Amino acid sequence: MQSITGGRAIQGVQFGACRAPVYRGKERDDLLVVAFPEGSWGAAVTTLNRFCAAPVTLLKAHLSETRAVRYWLLNAGNANAGTGAPGFEAAQQTVAALAESVGCRMEAIWPFSTGVIGEPLPVDSICAALPRALAALDGSAAGWERASRAIMTTDTRPKLRHITCEIEGVTVTITGMTKGSGMIHPNMATMFGLLVTDARLSPDCLDKALREAVRHSFNCVTVDGDTSTNDACALVTTAQAEHAEITTLDSPAGRVFQAALDQLCDDLAEELARDGEGAGKFVVVRVREAMNEADAHTIANTIALSPLVKTALAASDPNWGRIVAAIGRAPVSEIAIDRVQVWLNGVQIVANGGRHPDYTEEAGQRAMASVEITIEVAMGQGEASCRVMTCDLTKEYVRINAEYRT
Amino acid sequence: MQSITGGRAIQGVQFGACRAPVYRGKERDDLLVVAFPEGSWGAAVTTLNRFCAAPVTLLKAHLSETRAVRYWLLNAGNANAGTGAPGFEAAQQTVAALAESVGCRMEAIWPFSTGVIGEPLPVDSICAALPRALAALDGSAAGWERASRAIMTTDTRPKLRHITCEIEGVTVTITGMTKGSGMIHPNMATMFGLLVTDARLSPDCLDKALREAVRHSFNCVTVDGDTSTNDACALVTTAQAEHAEITTLDSPAGRVFQAALDQLCDDLAEELARDGEGAGKFVVVRVREAMNEADAHTIANTIALSPLVKTALAASDPNWGRIVAAIGRAPVSEIAIDRVQVWLNGVQIVANGGRHPDYTEEAGQRAMASVEITIEVAMGQGEASCRVMTCDLTKEYVRINAEYRT
Numbered sequence: 001m002q003s004i005t006g007g008r009a010i011q012g013v014q015f016g017a018c019r020a021p022v023y024r025g026k027e028r029d030d031l032l033v034v035a036f037p038e039g040s041w042g043a044a045v046t047t048l049n050r051f052c053a054a055p056v057t058l059l060k061a062h063l064s065e066t067r068a069v070r071y072w073l074l075n076a077g078n079a080n081a082g083t084g085a086p087g088f089e090a091a092q093q094t095v096a097a098l099a100e101s102v103g104c105r106m107e108a109i110w111p112f113s114t115g116v117i118g119e120p121l122p123v124d125s126i127c128a129a130l131p132r133a134l135a136a137l138d139g140s141a142a143g144w145e146r147a148s149r150a151i152m153t154t155d156t157r158p159k160l161r162h163i164t165c166e167i168e169g170v171t172v173t174i175t176g177m178t179k180g181s182g183m184i185h186p187n188m189a190t191m192f193g194l195l196v197t198d199a200r201l202s203p204d205c206l207d208k209a210l211r212e213a214v215r216h217s218f219n220c221v222t223v224d225g226d227t228s229t230n231d232a233c234a235l236v237t238t239a240q241a242e243h244a245e246i247t248t249l250d251s252p253a254g255r256v257f258q259a260a261l262d263q264l265c266d267d268l269a270e271e272l273a274r275d276g277e278g279a280g281k282f283v284v285v286r287v288r289e290a291m292n293e294a295d296a297h298t299i300a301n302t303i304a305l306s307p308l309v310k311t312a313l314a315a316s317d318p319n320w321g322r323i324v325a326a327i328g329r330a331p332v333s334e335i336a337i338d339r340v341q342v343w344l345n346g347v348q349i350v351a352n353g354g355r356h357p358d359y360t361e362e363a364g365q366r367a368m369a370s371v372e373i374t375i376e377v378a379m380g381q382g383e384a385s386c387r388v389m390t391c392d393l394t395k396e397y398v399r400i401n402a403e404y405r406t
Numbered sequence: 407m408q409s410i411t412g413g414r415a416i417q418g419v420q421f422g423a424c425r426a427p428v429y430r431g432k433e434r435d436d437l438l439v440v441a442f443p444e445g446s447w448g449a450a451v452t453t454l455n456r457f458c459a460a461p462v463t464l465l466k467a468h469l470s471e472t473r474a475v476r477y478w479l480l481n482a483g484n485a486n487a488g489t490g491a492p493g494f495e496a497a498q499q500t501v502a503a504l505a506e507s508v509g510c511r512m513e514a515i516w517p518f519s520t521g522v523i524g525e526p527l528p529v530d531s532i533c534a535a536l537p538r539a540l541a542a543l544d545g546s547a548a549g550w551e552r553a554s555r556a557i558m559t560t561d562t563r564p565k566l567r568h569i570t571c572e573i574e575g576v577t578v579t580i581t582g583m584t585k586g587s588g589m590i591h592p593n594m595a596t597m598f599g600l601l602v603t604d605a606r607l608s609p610d611c612l613d614k615a616l617r618e619a620v621r622h623s624f625n626c627v628t629v630d631g632d633t634s635t636n637d638a639c640a641l642v643t644t645a646q647a648e649h650a651e652i653t654t655l656d657s658p659a660g661r662v663f664q665a666a667l668d669q670l671c672d673d674l675a676e677e678l679a680r681d682g683e684g685a686g687k688f689v690v691v692r693v694r695e696a697m698n699e700a701d702a703h704t705i706a707n708t709i710a711l712s713p714l715v716k717t718a719l720a721a722s723d724p725n726w727g728r729i730v731a732a733i734g735r736a737p738v739s740e741i742a743i744d745r746v747q748v749w750l751n752g753v754q755i756v757a758n759g760g761r762h763p764d765y766t767e768e769a770g771q772r773a774m775a776s777v778e779i780t781i782e783v784a785m786g787q788g789e790a791s792c793r794v795m796t797c798d799l800t801k802e803y804v805r806i807n808a809e810y811r812t
Contacts, residue, residue: 050741051734051759082730084744084760117727118761224713229731307630307713308807315808321523324488325635328457335456338490353457354490355524395801401714402721 001165001260003267007144007175008162010198012037012238015143016136017150020129022077022115022122029150031126033098033133034072036196041067042236043207044110045214053081053230054091054121055111062107067203069236070108072194073098075126076151076179077115081229090121097127101134112192114153114179114230148177151192154400155181159271165260167253168243172199174260178268181223181277193218193233193268198241199257205246209258210235212249217265220297221389222304223276224397235261273389278396281313281371288385289378295332296379296386302330303375303388310393313373318364320349323375339380345370407571407666409673413550413581414568416604418443418644420543423556426535428483428521428528435556437532439504439539440478442602447473448642449613450516451620459487459636460497460527461517468513473609475642476514478600479504481532482557482585483521487635496527503533507540518598520559520585520636554583557598560806561587565677571666573659574649578605580666584674586637587629587683599624599639599674604647605663611652615664616641618655623671626703627795628710629682630803641667679795684802687719690780694791701738702785702792708736709781709794716799719779724770726755729781745786751776 013036017029044063046056073095080087091111099106113121138146148158162175176195193214201209214233239245246253274282285304290296303309306326312319323342327335342350345367349359367373419442423435450469452462479501486493497517505512519527544552554564568581582601599620607615620639645651652659680688691710696702709715712732718725729748733741748756751773755765773779 049731049734050743051730079727082727082756082760084758087760117725117731119727229727229734307803311804311807314804317808319523321485321488321525321635324457325455325523328455328635337456350488352490354488354493393804395804397713398717398720398799398801398804401717402723 001163001263003161003163003264005161007141007148007160008164008173009139009141009144010173010175010196010238011240012139013196014137014139015147016133016138017146018129018132018136020075020122020125022075022125029146030075030077031129031133032074032147032150033130033137034074034147035137036070036236037238037240038070040069040236040238041203041206042069042234043067043203043210044232044234045211047229047231049229051082051229053079053113054083054087055080055113056230056232057088058091058095059110059112059232062110065107068108069110070104071098071102072110072112074112074151076153078113078119078121079115079117079230080113080121082118083120087121090123093123094121094126098130101130110234112232114151114192117229144175144177151177151179153179153181154277155179156275159268159275161264161267163260163264165256167199167241167256170241170243172241172243172257173197174199174264176264176268178272180272181275193265195233195235195264197235197237198239199237200239200241200243200245201237201257202245202247205249205254206235206237208249209261212258213261213265216262217269220387221269221273222301223273223391270389273391276391277400278394279391280394281373281392283313283390283392284374285377285388285390286374286385287377287379289380289382290384291334291382293384293386296384297388298332299327299330299377299379300386300388302326303377304390307393313392314394316368318344318349318361318368320344320364324350327377334381335379336381341378341380343376344368345374407569407669409567409569409670411567413547413554413566414570414579415545415547415550416579416581416602416644417646418545419602420545421549421553422539422542422544423552424535424538424542426481426528426531428481428531435552436482437535437539438480438553438556439536439543440480440553441543442476442642443644443646444476446475446642446644447609447612448475448640449473449609449616450638450640451617453635453637455635457488457635459485459519460489460493461486461519462636462638463494464497464501465516465518465638468516471513474514475516476510477504477508478516478518480518480557482559484519484525484527485521485523485636486519486527488524489526493527496529499529500527500532504536507536516640518638520557520598523635550581550583557583557585559585559587560683561585562681565674565681567670567673569666569670571662573605573647573662576647576649578647578649579603580605580670582670582674584678586678587681599671601639601641601670603641603643604645605643606645606647606649606651607643607663608651608653611655611660612641612643614655615667618664619667619671622668623675626793627675627679628707629679629797676795679797682797683806684800685797686800687777687779687798689719689796689798691783691794691796692780692791693783693785695785695787696790696792697740697788699790699792702790703794704738705733705736705783705785706792706794708732709783710796713799719798720800722774724750724755724767724774726750726770730756733783740787741785742787747784747786749782750774751780
């Protein structure tokens with residue numbers, strides 16, 4: 001079971017993208033309305049940042065009322081975060097305007113915003129553009145594609161994939177898009193993960209499946225350690241596939257769906273890391289033989305976030321001392337230094353906490369020359385493992401983030 | 407009471423610097439022997455990184471035997487870290503060679519190494535150079551100055567200061583030097599803090615005074631969040647000042663000494679932050695009204711380490727949303743968003759968790775244009791505070807660390 005680049009239409013789901021404008025001086029789509037057929041419901045996981053954005057607060061309020069959803073309302077270019085009470089009102093105003101246009105309850109609309117933090121949302125501009133977004137509604141793969149571009153900020157490319165699986169002889173589809181390039185760190189790992197399926201799962205099952213998939217995918221991506229104020233990952237089902245409703249994931253059908261969703265989220269998360277701001281390399285950090293999964297995740301994150309490891313990666317310098325130094329400072333309760341082993345793209349560089357006797361600088365250099373790097377760490381303490389995806393730290397990251405608002 | 411740039415001679419303390427060589431291809435001093443008079447004793451605080459370097463392990467072993475110290479043996483260019491058992495033997499060999507040359511116990515020699523991690527220490531080169539280092543011993547201020555340069559790695563300038571205070575009518579001196587520019591994060595904050603005094607304090611008092619001074623100074627500096635494997639801060643006294651021995655810090659003489667030591671360490675720590683790798687700006691993050699000091703430190707560190715805050719600082723962009731986003735993700739148990747206030751060089755940018763009504767982009771821009779930035783945060787939760795010193799994140803940081811070993 002593999003996911004495939006690009007969107008795959010799902011009956012009744014339509015995308016309307018246009019330029020509001022929200023972005024100043026950029027000729028691009030920055031407003032997106034997604035329409036779901038009657039009878040759709042969904043689940044969402046949102047940022048743990050306490051300074052969460054107004055749309056996140058509103059989304060959570062709507063979700064606490066009902067799982068039913070008819071529209072998503074998204075904008076890029078402005079996060080509507082750090083905007084206080086006026087920001088919350090602004091989010092409500094745009095949602096109310098859409099609710100009135102389409103004649104549905106406000107609670108059935110989920111808002112998402114991404115972009116600059118701390119600037120007032122251009123409410124008038126967004127409300128005035130809603131008729132154009134609605135007129136543009138398109139359910140084809142091309143509609144998905146245009147939508148995946150409308151939500152980009154510093155992303156260099158859209159990230160859109162789909163996967164299919166068979167449930168009781170019925171082919172079901174999950175299509176997903178994601179955006180995010182900087183300010184990426186669990187939890188949630190990404191700005192937006194937007195997933196739609198036609199598989200029939202009970203609301204509780206849908207929620208559980210999403211949380212499980214996110215845990216190993218988006219929550220295992222880190223670019224710069226900065227958890228965004230606006231992160232949200234949502235999964236909606238139109239429930240139109242003609243198989244019996246899945247009411248437990250611990251069933252053959254439940255497992256098939258979970259496996260497909262896991263794969264799709266993994267692949268989308270990988271695309272996020274590959275498109276990390278200024279990224280020159282895609283880096284996987286695998287930690288195994290840890291005491292428990294939390295420790296494995298902490299150690300992997302400490303390596304993945306170390307500016308010294310990340311700059312060495314950018315320079316293709318096999319400065320493995322920085323990797324062991326990062327392991328050494330990982331905030332876990334216990335580390336047995338003399339059992340630690342480290343491999344760089346299969347070349348063992350550290351054995352029992354010191355340089356491996358057969359390691360040569362030349363072998364390290366060859367391994368580091370690749371644009372795809374796997375750092376594998378065995379802790380020799382237990383059986384838990386974790387994989388984190390990240391990228392290197394380049395001058396380009398600094399340039400992008402220094403010039404972000406100019 | 408102020409500290410002053412430059413060294414001040416302390417009777418009986420001598421510095422012998424020379425080129426071993428340890429650095430390949432760099433014509434500079436990289437070996438340093440410091441001699442203390444008979445009757446000196448000291449205290450040291452070392453890195454909490456579990457992958458601590460061989461010299462740190464050996465230093466701790468010596469300290470557990472005796473507080474008496476006659477020599478420091480330092481090298482730059484090689485950290486002797488991540489070198490396993492052979493690395494520990496290498497450290498012992500160089501110390502044994504010096505012990506034999508000068509005729510003292512090994513335990514009275516404290517080793518320090520800084521530089522590249524994971525490469526074998528050039529023992530032969532260091533041992534062969536010891537006679538030259540000993541021949542160069544010099545107790546003048548010029549000797550201090552040359553020593554402060556011999557321990558530099560990526561530092562752009564030596565960091566050497568002294569302070570004097572009066573104890574029972576006797577003028578006592580504390581002279582200190584520090585080095586470190588990257589891989590800087592508590593605990594310990596710096597690679598080396600090397601402090602010498604002639605004040606008479608009992609060994610226990612000396613140890614307590616050092617720990618207290620370090621807590622608020624070197625442990626409150628962060629450049630990149632990477633705790634070094636080799637951090638050490640040591641304080642030795644020759645005990646030659648002619649006042650009664652200080653046996654408790656809770657005495658007039660104890661308080662005077664502590665205040666002087668605090669001031670010197672604060673000023674040296676500030677020099678570290680000002681010379682952070684690639685630094686264009688010196689940044690102070692002050693968090694007050696926190697629930698407790700640990701929370702205040704955590705919140706300040708989260709702001710000071712955020713790559714997004716640091717790149718905005720580099721660009722003089724008053725992107726204050728990144729500051730509130732960093733506060734929002736700080737790993738503390740409780741944050742009351744709607745009480746948070748933030749000032750940037752005195753300009754209030756955030757009130758009650760949102761943009762301050764009177765804030766203008768122009769005022770923010772003017773504040774950010776300075777090369778000295780103070781970010782002040784009031785949490786509205788309690789009475790604890792903490793100050794952390796850091797610098798911005800520039801392309802130069804990436805260049806320095808990408809090219810470090812080339």
